[in-house]
Amino acid sequence: MPAPLARAWKPALIAGIVVVYVSAVGLIEQFAEVYAIGTQVSLARVLLLLPLFLAGWVATRTTVERGERKVLAMPQAALSGAVTGLVGGAMVSIVLLAVDAIDPDTIGEVLIAVSTKLLGIVSFDQSLGTGIVLWLVLGAVVGALGGVVRALSPGARRVVLAGPLTIGVLAILQRVVSTAIKELGFRPDFLYDSKTSGLTWAGGIAAAVIVTLAVVGRDVLRSRPEAAAAPAARPAAASTGLGGFTTRQLVQGAVAIIAVLALPWVIGTALSGTVGTVMIFILLGLGLNIVVGFAGLLDLGYVAFFAFGAYATALLTGAQVNTTDGAGDPAFSLGLNFYVAIPIVVLLAAGVGLLVGSPVLRLRGDYLAIVTLGLGEVVSTLVTSKWAEGLVGGPQGMRDITGGDIGPTDFQNNPRHFYYLALVFVLLALYTSWRLQYSRVGRAWNAMREDEQVADAMGISTTRYKLLAFATGGAIGSLGGALLAIQLGSLTPRSFDVNVSILALAVVILGGLGSLRGVMVGSLALVGLPGFLREFEEFRPLALGAVIIAIMLLRPQGILPNVRVTEDIADEDRDQDAWARAAAGQPATETSAVEPA
Amino acid sequence: MTAILQLNGVEKAFGGLKALDGVTIDLNEGEILSVIGPNGAGKSTLFNVITGVYTPDAGNILFRGRSVVGLAPFQVTTLGISRTFQNVHLFPQMTVLENAMVGQHCRTKAGLFGALFPFGSTRREEARIRERAVAALEFFGTRLAGYRQRQPAYVLSYANRRRLEMARAIATEPTVLLLDEPTAGMNPRETLELRDNINRMRDELGLTLLVIEHDMRVVKGVSDRVIAMDYGKPIAEGTYDEVANDPQVIAAYLGTKAVG
Numbered sequence: 005m006p007a008p009l010a011r012a013w014k015p016a017l018i019a020g021i022v023v024v025y026v027s028a029v030g031l032i033e034q035f036a037e038v039y040a041i042g043t044q045v046s047l048a049r050v051l052l053l054l055p056l057f058l059a060g061w062v063a064t065r066t067t068v069e070r071g072e073r074k075v076l077a078m079p080q081a082a083l084s085g086a087v088t089g090l091v092g093g094a095m096v097s098i099v100l101l102a103v104d105a106i107d108p109d110t111i112g113e114v115l116i117a118v119s120t121k122l123l124g125i126v127s128f129d130q131s132l133g134t135g136i137v138l139w140l141v142l143g144a145v146v147g148a149l150g151g152v153v154r155a156l157s158p159g160a161r162r163v164v165l166a167g168p169l170t171i172g173v174l175a176i177l178q179r180v181v182s183t184a185i186k187e188l189g190f191r192p193d194f195l196y197d198s199k200t201s202g203l204t205w206a207g208g209i210a211a212a213v214i215v216t217l218a219v220v221g222r223d224v225l226r227s228r229p230e231a232a233a234a235p236a237a238r239p240a241a242a243s244t245g246l247g248g249f250t251t252r253q254l255v256q257g258a259v260a261i262i263a264v265l266a267l268p269w270v271i272g273t274a275l276s277g278t279v280g281t282v283m284i285f286i287l288l289g290l291g292l293n294i295v296v297g298f299a300g301l302l303d304l305g306y307v308a309f310f311a312f313g314a315y316a317t318a319l320l321t322g323a324q325v326n327t328t329d330g331a332g333d334p335a336f337s338l339g340l341n342f343y344v345a346i347p348i349v350v351l352l353a354a355g356v357g358l359l360v361g362s363p364v365l366r367l368r369g370d371y372l373a374i375v376t377l378g379l380g381e382v383v384s385t386l387v388t389s390k391w392a393e394g395l396v397g398g399p400q401g402m403r404d405i406t407g408g409d410i411g412p413t414d415f416q417n418n419p420r421h422f423y424y425l426a427l428v429f430v431l432l433a434l435y436t437s438w439r440l441q442y443s444r445v446g447r448a449w450n451a452m453r454e455d456e457q458v459a460d461a462m463g464i465s466t467t468r469y470k471l472l473a474f475a476t477g478g479a480i481g482s483l484g485g486a487l488l489a490i491q492l493g494s495l496t497p498r499s500f501d502v503n504v505s506i507l508a509l510a511v512v513i514l515g516g517l518g519s520l521r522g523v524m525v526g527s528l529a530l531v532g533l534p535g536f537l538r539e540f541e542e543f544r545p546l547a548l549g550a551v552i553i554a555i556m557l558l559r560p561q562g563i564l565p566n567v568r569v570t571e572d573i574a575d576e577d578r579d580q581d582a583w584a585r586a587a588a589g590q591p592a593t594e595t596s597a598v599e600p601a
Numbered sequence: 602m603t604a605i606l607q608l609n610g611v612e613k614a615f616g617g618l619k620a621l622d623g624v625t626i627d628l629n630e631g632e633i634l635s636v637i638g639p640n641g642a643g644k645s646t647l648f649n650v651i652t653g654v655y656t657p658d659a660g661n662i663l664f665r666g667r668s669v670v671g672l673a674p675f676q677v678t679t680l681g682i683s684r685t686f687q688n689v690h691l692f693p694q695m696t697v698l699e700n701a702m703v704g705q706h707c708r709t710k711a712g713l714f715g716a717l718f719p720f721g722s723t724r725r726e727e728a729r730i731r732e733r734a735v736a737a738l739e740f741f742g743t744r745l746a747g748y749r750q751r752q753p754a755y756v757l758s759y760a761n762r763r764r765l766e767m768a769r770a771i772a773t774e775p776t777v778l779l780l781d782e783p784t785a786g787m788n789p790r791e792t793l794e795l796r797d798n799i800n801r802m803r804d805e806l807g808l809t810l811l812v813i814e815h816d817m818r819v820v821k822g823v824s825d826r827v828i829a830m831d832y833g834k835p836i837a838e839g840t841y842d843e844v845a846n847d848p849q850v851i852a853a854y855l856g857t858k859a860v861g
Contacts, residue, residue: 436717443716444709444730447695451703454692461652461686463678463707463773472713 008080011063012088016147019059019088020095023052027126030117031543036125038537039202040175046202047175048125053146056092060085060150081155082148089147093139096126100139104132159223166219167212174203174211180536183272264427268420277419278535280491283426284484285531288504289511289523290433291480296509297518298446299473300453302373305360305380306508309478311387311500312356313349313485315396318405318495320345325393326400326494334402335394342408342490349486350479357478361471368456380505388497401496405489416493426487433480437520440476449473450518481508507531510548514555516562525564605630605809606651606682606777611660613643613650613833620646621657622833628777633803633810635820637844638830639853644813645687647830648779651811652684653677664777679707683775685766687782687813693755697745700754700765701734704772708733737772738765740806741798760791767798771806778802780812784819796822817845829853 026032035047064081067074076084103111103123111118127135153161174181178201185192192198195207203211249257268276288310295303322339324331340348364375392398407416408425415422440446448469451459460466489495511530515522530548534541555562604627613621620643628634636644649655651662653674662669669677678684683704692700709730715723738745741764749757754765763783770778783799784792796819802808814820820827820841827844829837837847844850 439716439719440713443719444706444711444727445713445716447699447703448706450695450699451692451706454694455690457654457674458686458690458692459703460674461654461678461684462703462769463675464703465673465675476713 008063008084008087009091011067011084012059012091015059015062016056016088016091016095019055019092020099022055023092023096024099026051027122028115028117029543029546031546032125033117033119033122034542039197039200041171041203041208042197042205043200043202049128050172050175052126053142056089056143056146057150059092060088060147061154062150063088063147064151064154076151076155078152078155081151083151085151085154086144086148089143089145089150090140091143092147093141093143096143097136097139100126100132100136163216163219163223167216170212170215171203171208174208176533176537178202179538180271180275183275184270187270187272268423273419275536276423278532280419280422280426280487281535282527282532283423283430284487284491285508285511285527286430286524287426287433287484287487288481288508289515289527290430290437290520291477291484292508293477293512293518293520293523294437294440294449294480295473295477296512298441298453299449299470301470301473302369302376303474303477304373304377304502304505304509305383306376306477306481307380307500307502307504308360308383309353309356309481310485310488310504310508311383311497312353312478313482314489314495314500315387315402315485316349316352316482317342317345317486317489318402319396320348321406321408323402323405323489323495325395325397325402327393327397328400331403334396342406343410346483346486349482353482354475354479356482357475358471360478361474365467365470377502377505380502384497384500384502387500396497397495399497401494403494405493405495407493408490415490422491425490429483429487433483434520436476436480441518441520445469445472507548510552514552514563516565519562519564522562522564526562529563603630604628605665606811607661607663608647608651609661609663611647611650611657611662613646613655613657619833621650623660624830624833624835625660626828626835628809628811630809631803631807632825633799633812633823635812635814635824635827635841636830637814637817637820637827637850638836642830642853643833644830645781646833648684648781648811648813651677651779652682675707678773678775681774681776682779683770683773683777684779685763685770685781685783687785689759689762689766691754691757691762691765691769694753696751697738697754697757697765698731698734698750700769701737701772702730704737704769705730705733705774708774733774734772737768740768740771740801760787763787763795771802771808775808777809777811780810780814782813782815784814784816792816792819795819799823821845 032048032051035051038047039045040047040050064076064084066076100123103118108118108120108123123132128138130138153164156164174195178196182192182196182201185195193204195203195211197204267279271279288306291309292303292306295301295306319334319336320338320340321342322337323334325334338345360376360379364372364379367375386392387396388399390398393400396402407414409415413421413425415425440449448459448464451462451464452466452469456466488499492499507530511526512523513526514530515524515526529551530544534544540547606626606628608624608626611621611624612619622643624643624647626634636647638644646655650657651669653669653672653676656671664677664680664682667680669680669682672680692703695703709726711723711726715726719727735750738750744761744764745768749761754762757765763786767780767783780799784795787795799810799812799819800823803810810823812820812823814823824841826839827837827841828835829844829847829850831849831853836849836853837844839847
């Protein structure tokens with residue numbers, strides 16, 4: 005087999021399967037009318053060709069043959085990428101011919117997404133013959149681009165990719181960005197086409213050029229000699245703590261604070277609602293992160309705390325239960341003010357955490373996961389049951405939950421107001437997590453996560469710290485539930501099924517176990533993205549599965565892993581040099597002579 | 602000389618196998634006592650019953666005159682008996698310094714509220730934890746000093762992992778330290794260095810040590826007394842020379858010639 009083909013067939017095969025798969029499940033048809041830029045580039049077309057680009061990228065990787073690293077030079081890289089793209093395109097073409105031969109509508113009786121219309125979309129709205137030619141040509145071109153980009157130096161790659169990525173982000177966030185422009189009092193016509201709602205060619209290219217220039221400018225500034233010296237001074241600056249912020253950091257901080265405060269007024273009412281939901285899941289993620297990320301206790305029944313927080317808030321603030329003929333008083337009810345009720349809810353949730361924690365203290369890993377899954381189901385079933393009708397409305401749920409308003413606010417009906425309430429809760433939870441992370445308690449949790457028996461042998465009461473983790477995690481999760489009660493004003497048990505536990509866990513794992521920034525990114529990606537791009541909603545489970553598999557295979561530590569670990573490895577050489585210089589005054593120790601590591 | 606740790610007729614069986622079969626040992630304050638014996642003689646089980654991992658089936662274990670039988674491992678550690686493991690067990694994802702700081706856990710108090718409101722006493726306590734953890738790491742000179750303290754433990758070399766495990770045990774501020782094969786897997790040079798370190802643990806830190814060791818040069822170089830075990834029982838006790846020349850010990854290690 006010639007060398008480019010040997011590299012190409014596997015990535016090409018996978019890319020071809022991905023293309024056929026996303027088409028067959030209906031993703032492509034869903035996005036056919038969502039335009040990225042102009043009327044020529046729909047998200048469907050991007051989605052069709054992106055696998056081939058990635059295949060070209062993968063095929064051009066550096067390989068090791070008989071102990072020798074083989075780095076591909078530019079012409080070979082282009083060739084290898086092109087061959088890969090061509091093979092992938094050919095694969096798709098074969099499937100297209102086969103589908104056409106069998107008759108798409110017959111196949112559609114089994115795979116409902118397959119139709120003559122889909123065949124047309126996948127053939128780039130051309131006749132089948134032209135479509136196949138296009139697949140071969142575009143496949144080779146896109147694959148070659150993938151190979152070329154891979155072969156570039158990291159600096160050049162950043163510059164080349166900046167523009168296309170900008171267009172991609174603007175296209176995916178078209179609803180967010182165009183609303184933001186409108187809210188700021190401008191007309192988004194210069195950037196987004198009002199008919200297709202995709203980017204205009206002029207606007208898209210202008211944005212891409214601006215971002216590319218910004219990246220180039222930054223790289224040029226960084227490469228100046230005085231800037232190059234800066235990283236060496238960083239450890240000292242980082243350790244000076246509160247008072248030691250640089251001007252740059254202060255400016256960045258101020259910009260971030262203003263952005264966070266102004267956000268709901270920029271993105272509009274509807275999207276503020278989405279962001280509110282994202283923040284509820286940030287709370288769930290932060291709480292679960294304490295249990296799973298810090299203490300290493302795999303809890304699949306976390307929805308229990310979410311439900312408890314919501315229903316406890318409703319009951320303490322005097323909500324009504326739904327009955328078959330209207331509303332009635334629940335069996336237990338207090339008419340507390342929301343802000344009086346919240347601390348009580350949190351304390352009670354911590355108590356529930358102890359309750360959930362105590363029967364599972366002896367369990368670990370898989371066993372713990374299964375038992376907590378069961379406990380979560382018990383809670384879901386309980387609130388749905390007839391038996392709980394008198395207290396929480398059973399299947400009918402509850403209504404007339406307080407809005408928790410202070411003065412002129414309207415949290416229930418105005419998502420913009422709700423955003424600020426949610427923000428306060430999230431900041432509280434963030435502060436708690438952040439403080440705990442590097443405290444004596446956090447270290448005990450981490451030690452327990454790493455090795456329970458050894459933690460015990462080093463003087464840590466694992467019973468005590470497991471219970472503390474469940475209680476703290478539960479308390480934070482209940483805040484999410486309380487927010488949901490406020491946001492909706494009514495509750496149904498449908499909001500509290502096992503999917504919440506799984507989504508919360510996915511948020512934590514996707515972002516990176518134990519990482520606070522990761523929880524925020526994970527929640528934005530998994531809860532926010534489907535809200536920003538509605539066509540995506542239907543395919544969330546599919547994307548969720550695909551993304552989690554990819555993350556686990558390619559980046560098991562998550563998107564934004566716990567900083568200290570990665571940073572320390574990345575900075576190792578620099579640290580070693582700095583330390584060696586500092587220690588240079590001392591006589592050379594035997595350390596350097598025998599140290600094998 | 603007072604016995605700080607006393608084992609009286611300790612027995613522990615796993616199924617039909619008697620891992621410890623009536624072990625009586627006195628560990629005197631300030632001494633280094635080595636335990637030798639072939640594999641499966643019950644040496645590690647001995648450590649595990651002392652530290653509360655296993656509860657003995659019979660017999661008693663007294664630490665400073667108080668029975669520690671039935672206590673959980675963390676309680677035994679808090680009382681002042683710390684240990685290392687035969688196969689190194691660190692907290693690999695935590696930094697070297699944090700590993701040692703975990704050792705200080707049982708000597709400090711800060712809880713949830715201390716973490717949330719870091720004022721006065723919590724702040725001082727955290728500073729003290731750090732200080733003592735660094736001091737424990739610096740027991741091994743420059744080996745665990747400087748930039749290494751900020752690295753995750755899993756990047757350390759094998760010998761340094763063993764050292765870190767000992768530093769972590771020292772950070773619990775024990776009176777008695779149990780070392781389970783501290784030089785296993787180390788090269789000759791590292792072994793000699795560690796031999797000196799074990800002596801320094803007693804001389805500089807004032808620890809009483811119970812050491813399981815296979816390397817006879819180390820045993821010879823550190824031991825005030827040596828106990829040889831076989832089939833869960835002490836078979837000889839005395840100075841290194843006495844034990845090393847004991848016919849029963851030689852038989853246990855080399856096997857007895859079948860009498861024909």
